[in-house]
Amino acid sequence: MTVLSLEMNELNFHYIEKFIEEGKLPNFGALLAKCQLTRTIAEKAYPDLEPWIQWPTVYSGKTYAEHGIFRLGDIVSRDYPQIWEALEQEGLRVGAISPMNAANRCENPCFFLPDPWTNTDITADDATKKLWKLVASIVNSNASNDLGFAAVGKQLAPLAMRYVNAASTARYTRVLLKALRYKWAKAAFLDVLLFDLAMKLKERERPDYMSLFLNAGAHIQHHHTYDSSVYSGEMANPEWYSKAAANDEDPLLFIYEVYDDIIGECMRRSDLRVLITTGLSQTPNPREHYQYRMVEFDAFLGKLGVTGAKVLPRMSRDFLLEFEDRVDAEAAIAKLTATSVGNSDTPLIRIEDRGLTLFCQVCYFGRPEGLKAVQFDGRSFDASDDLVLVSIENAIHQTTGYHVDMNVPKGAGDDEISLTEVFNRLKNAALAESGALTKLAG
The missing domain is CATH 3.40.720.10 (Alkaline Phosphatase, subunit A)
Structure with a gap:
């Protein structure tokens, strides 16, 4: 048995x-x-x-x-x-x-x-x-x-x-x-x-x-x-x-x-x-709650100038960045936290700092058209091809x-x-x- x-x-x-x-x-x-x-x-x-x-x-x-x-x-x-x-x-x-x-x-x-x-x-x-x-x-x-x-x-x-x-x-x-x-x-x-x-x-x-x-x-x-x-x-x-x-x-x-x-x-x-x-x-x-996931992590992070990271995807919108050097991790934090959506201060990525690892989440939950105007380093770019809609969250825990x-x-x-x-x-x-x-x- x-x-x-x-x-x-x-x-x-x-x-x-x-x-x-x-x-x-x-x-x-x-x-x-x-x-x-x-x-x-x-x-x-x-x-x-x-x-x-x-x-x-x-x-x-x-x-x-x-x-x-x-x-x-x-x-x-x-x-x-x-x-x-x-x-x-x-x-x-x-x-x-x-x-x-x-x-x-x-x-x-x-x-x-x-x-x-x-x-x-x-x-x-x-x-x-x-x-x-x-x-x-x-x-x-x-x-x-x-x-x-x-x-x-x-x-x-x-x-x-x-x-x-x-x-x-x-x-x-x-x-x-x-x-x-x-x-x-x-x-x-x-x-x-x-x-x-x-x-x-x-x-x-x-x-x-x-x-x-x-x-x-x-x-x-x-x-x-x-x-x-x-x-x-x-x-x-x-x-x-x-x-x-x-x-x-x-x-x-x-x-x-x-x-x-x-x-x-x-x-x-x-x-x-x-x-x-x-x-x-x-x-x-x-x-109304939309959830997104990066299509190609390395390509998108490269647009933001994030280097030296090993990307470990997690479920849904989450991913982990591993660094060998704390300097690279701190530089990544600065770049990721400076990225927002639209004309507001709504962040695109939320970060949990763990030293040499960063637990990251795509934290924009608005409609897909909002991704056409992502703000970074004083410029705006269209990120709608960089993130894919995972779900419209119909149910919560x-x-x-x-x-x-x-x-x-x-x-x-x-x-x-x-x-x-x-x-x-x-x-x-x-x-x-x-x-x-x-x-x-x-």
């Missing part, structure tokens, strides 16, 4: 319940009719409600105040034990696929495939490692280069075929047909592949505990909540950004149906004990998340717990299924 921590990042179970009431999502319906749905409560301050802060809380059982991780990738500078090391210490075999902001500090994991933004060791056979490096490069380049789905598939297919489950053919077909028409559906293809990869590695390596992080739901909710039938507000996406509503397409229902199929497979398997966690969830954004243990019957568990408590629930489930908990009690 393998305990699977299925990490469905920021999934909105309150929307799932609405779709169930409409007769949709039959497997989620069966799950919630049978199992206890528990709300999790994370941090209270909005700046702390980021997934790269809250998933380290799940992995460690520590609050943000205790673990102190605020940025994606910062886990590599912390040394507290995570769930995988804690279970290894009890003699269990562990594995991880794309855990957000987690470091591979295991002694001998069955496999450990880190998220695309965290600089930590990959543990896997050569073929899986090659696939994972390609996945990471596609994830990091996709927003900037707007890779077509055919191009992505052409790169992935030769490496991914050995992990594809024949039983999930219908899942791939559904995603493929949608992704050929809509960019937002591409993220679902990766999640379907990750699930098949997880099941293949589980069968081959037989871990006692493994985690699988899926992010397409969070991605699509952020980008397209306004297009969904479950949204009842007044905001709407412009048609140049999304044709989903005009074509009577519901992006949220689409990704929930993909996940519904995965949930169904999990419920049918007798070799898994599945615990689902969302970390956070999302709520509709009442304001909220502290409520969800947790479901498929072994806990409806009515037998808590209605609400702290997110920190999920760590203990995962650990105890893994120990119980492996028999280690009984041995400890004896």
